[in-house]
Amino acid sequence: MVKQDLATKHQELIKWTRQMSALCHPDKIVWIDGSEEQKQRLTREAIATGEVIELDPEKLPGCLYHRTALNDVARTEHLTYICTKKQKDAGPNNNWMPPKEGYAKARHYFRGAMKGRTMYVIPFSMGPVGSPFSKIGVELTDSIYVVLNMLIMTRVGSTVLEKLGTRGDFTKGLHSKADLDVNKRLILHFPEDNAIWSVGSGYGGNVLLGKKCLALRIASFMAKEENWLAEHMLIMGVEDPSGYIGYVAAAFPSACGKTNLAMLIPPEGLKIKGYRIWTVGDDIAWMRIDTDGSLWAVNPESGFFGVAPGTNSKTNANAVATIQKNTIYTNVLLKKDGTVWWEGADGPVPSEGTDWTGKPWKPGMVDESGNHIRGAHPNSRFTAPLSQCPSITNRLEHHHGVPISAIIFGGRRATTAPLVYEATTWQHGVFIGATMASERTAAQYGKQGQIRRDPMAMLPFCGYNMADYFDHWLHMGKLMTRVPKIFHVNWFRTDEKGNFMWPGFSENLRVLEWIINRCRSKVDVVRTPIGYIPHLDDIDMTGLKLPKDTLKRLFEIKKQEWLAELEDQKKFFDTFGKALPKEIWAEYKALEKRIKGTCE
Numbered sequence: 001m002v003k004q005d006l007a008t009k010h011q012e013l014i015k016w017t018r019q020m021s022a023l024c025h026p027d028k029i030v031w032i033d034g035s036e037e038q039k040q041r042l043t044r045e046a047i048a049t050g051e052v053i054e055l056d057p058e059k060l061p062g063c064l065y066h067r068t069a070l071n072d073v074a075r076t077e078h079l080t081y082i083c084t085k086k087q088k089d090a091g092p093n094n095n096w097m098p099p100k101e102g103y104a105k106a107r108h109y110f111r112g113a114m115k116g117r118t119m120y121v122i123p124f125s126m127g128p129v130g131s132p133f134s135k136i137g138v139e140l141t142d143s144i145y146v147v148l149n150m151l152i153m154t155r156v157g158s159t160v161l162e163k164l165g166t167r168g169d170f171t172k173g174l175h176s177k178a179d180l181d182v183n184k185r186l187i188l189h190f191p192e193d194n195a196i197w198s199v200g201s202g203y204g205g206n207v208l209l210g211k212k213c214l215a216l217r218i219a220s221f222m223a224k225e226e227n228w229l230a231e232h233m234l235i236m237g238v239e240d241p242s243g244y245i246g247y248v249a250a251a252f253p254s255a256c257g258k259t260n261l262a263m264l265i266p267p268e269g270l271k272i273k274g275y276r277i278w279t280v281g282d283d284i285a286w287m288r289i290d291t292d293g294s295l296w297a298v299n300p301e302s303g304f305f306g307v308a309p310g311t312n313s314k315t316n317a318n319a320v321a322t323i324q325k326n327t328i329y330t331n332v333l334l335k336k337d338g339t340v341w342w343e344g345a346d347g348p349v350p351s352e353g354t355d356w357t358g359k360p361w362k363p364g365m366v367d368e369s370g371n372h373i374r375g376a377h378p379n380s381r382f383t384a385p386l387s388q389c390p391s392i393t394n395r396l397e398h399h400h401g402v403p404i405s406a407i408i409f410g411g412r413r414a415t416t417a418p419l420v421y422e423a424t425t426w427q428h429g430v431f432i433g434a435t436m437a438s439e440r441t442a443a444q445y446g447k448q449g450q451i452r453r454d455p456m457a458m459l460p461f462c463g464y465n466m467a468d469y470f471d472h473w474l475h476m477g478k479l480m481t482r483v484p485k486i487f488h489v490n491w492f493r494t495d496e497k498g499n500f501m502w503p504g505f506s507e508n509l510r511v512l513e514w515i516i517n518r519c520r521s522k523v524d525v526v527r528t529p530i531g532y533i534p535h536l537d538d539i540d541m542t543g544l545k546l547p548k549d550t551l552k553r554l555f556e557i558k559k560q561e562w563l564a565e566l567e568d569q570k571k572f573f574d575t576f577g578k579a580l581p582k583e584i585w586a587e588y589k590a591l592e593k594r595i596k597g598t599c600e
């Protein structure tokens with residue numbers, strides 16, 4: 001048995017680490033204590049082995065650079081499974097494997113996988129340590145890169161073990177890079193055992209087990225049992241000129257700009273009124289009903305794992321400020337001067353560098369097929385502490401989080417969905433969330449322009465049958481005495497030439513202002529067949545040159561488009577068979593009737 005300096009008296013945790021060590025055969029076991037000294041030691045070790053490269057300490061202090069294997073650059077949804085005893089509990093929205101088969105298959109890949117390596121034991125808390133809202137996990141991994149990322153993304157170390165005590169519950173996460181073979185890669189979730197097994201990958205959502213695996217897939221399963229919500233949502237506070245802060249939680253499919261919205265800087269026209277934005281989180285919201293009967297949200301993470309390409313001072317100045325120190329850059333371009341670059345970064349395009357694959361790079365290079373060679377991978381990332389964000393809320397460590405006034409759903413739609421509309425009731429809002437959809441962009445697999453249904457932006461992350469998930473949302477509405485209003489936004493509507501009609505980015509605050517005003521009953525609405533839309537004069541357009549007619553067109557509701565939308569919604573809902581809640585069908589029928597009853 002490998003000797004280890006035990007940092008806990010928790011017998012179940014000790015037994016499990018011994019069992020997993022007996023399976024994976026590491027040479028050494030190291031418990032991560034969360035200290036700066038240990039972090040520095042591990043960083044030096046990773047630099048010495050080449051696992052990470054130290055960036056220029058003057059220009060980017062405390063920053064590291066990492067490249068992943070070429071076949072390991074994004075979450076692998078087709079290798080991600082929910083392993084429940086009954087297939088129907090995983091639902092048509094998930095890949096399913098019986099737990100016995102999952103453990104057996106993965107055990108085969110884990111056996112001896114850590115030979116010659118160290119197994120790190122990372123105790124982590126999702127949410128402030130000790131908050132009744134938080135959940136504890138322990139990740140066993142053979143990757144220092146994972147340890148260094150987890151130290152940023154979660155609260156790690158001795159304080160977590162103290163909180164866990166000798167009998168506390170925790171999620172058991174086992175990860176090994178093994179030999180990074182995509183044919184032996186599996187990301188398995190066992191919600192009934194509170195366990196995650198991830199093997200054969202070294203990157204991102206596949207391996208930072210606190211994030212998508214625990215905080216969304218496992219947590220959504222727990223949340224259903226315990227009457228709360230684990231959601232793929234940003235959380236932000238909108239401070240109005242009076243100093244009142246209205247908090248919203250917003251769900252957008254991956255790569256639809258959640259990080260940019262969460263860190264929004266008000267446009268000049270609204271800044272002079274006194275608006276400020278407070279960032280609470282950019283990816284995950286855990287929301288509970290507090291003693292006041294309303295919904296409160298915490299961000300369970302302590303860092304950002306953001307997409308680098310396209311991030312610059314114009315699109316997201318707060319992100320640029322956040323990532324100037326103590327940041328891990330993955331799969332971006334490495335410059336000769338020990339700094340980094342990506343497509344769409346600030347400043348001039350560098351004249352040379354080393355690309356994300358480790359090859360020399362110059363602008364304008366093309367491959368054998370004549371395709372442009374990128375310096376940074378499109379899914380290259382920065383990992384940075386929340387605390388470094390200039391707009392970060394001062395309620396980050398508040399155990400109950402922030403009170404949510406509005407829930408916003410959004411998609412990327414060239415047509416059909418107006419700039420913003422409001423649900424008439426909680427049930428109608430759940431229906432709007434359940435019908436969320438986005439058009440595929442060039443960066444995604446599948447036909448461009450095709451609609452992908454992504455309810456509540458949770459399709460890849462709901463750890464159980466989505467029909468039951470809709471039911472859970474409906475049920476939550478009944479438990480609250482003060483229910484948030486629900487809205488849908490679409491920043492991506494285009495004109496006949498394919499140009500975006502709405503400028504997006506910081507200008508989106510104009511829509512958020514209307515949403516907060518609605519929550520405070522400050523403005524009235526126009527009733528339409530799909531829900532409530534604003535009176536155009538209630539959207540403050542000060543300082544924005546947008547023709548009145550364009551604003552009007554952003555709110556057009558076209559009968560033919562909505563009839564096609566209804567057809568597509570039905571196809572999606574039919575995949576859930578009888579399990580789909582009757583309330584969702586009732587909302588569907590009511591919408592159909594309202595649309596069919598309108599003129600062209």
Ligand code: O2Y
Pocket residue numbers: 073074075203204205206253254255283305306379
């Ligand atoms: O590709 C990955 O492994 C990262 S995916 C990701 C990272 C941060 C926030 N959201 C996502 C996502 O896919 O929704």
Ligand code: MN
Pocket residue numbers: 232254283
């Ligand atoms: Mn996400």
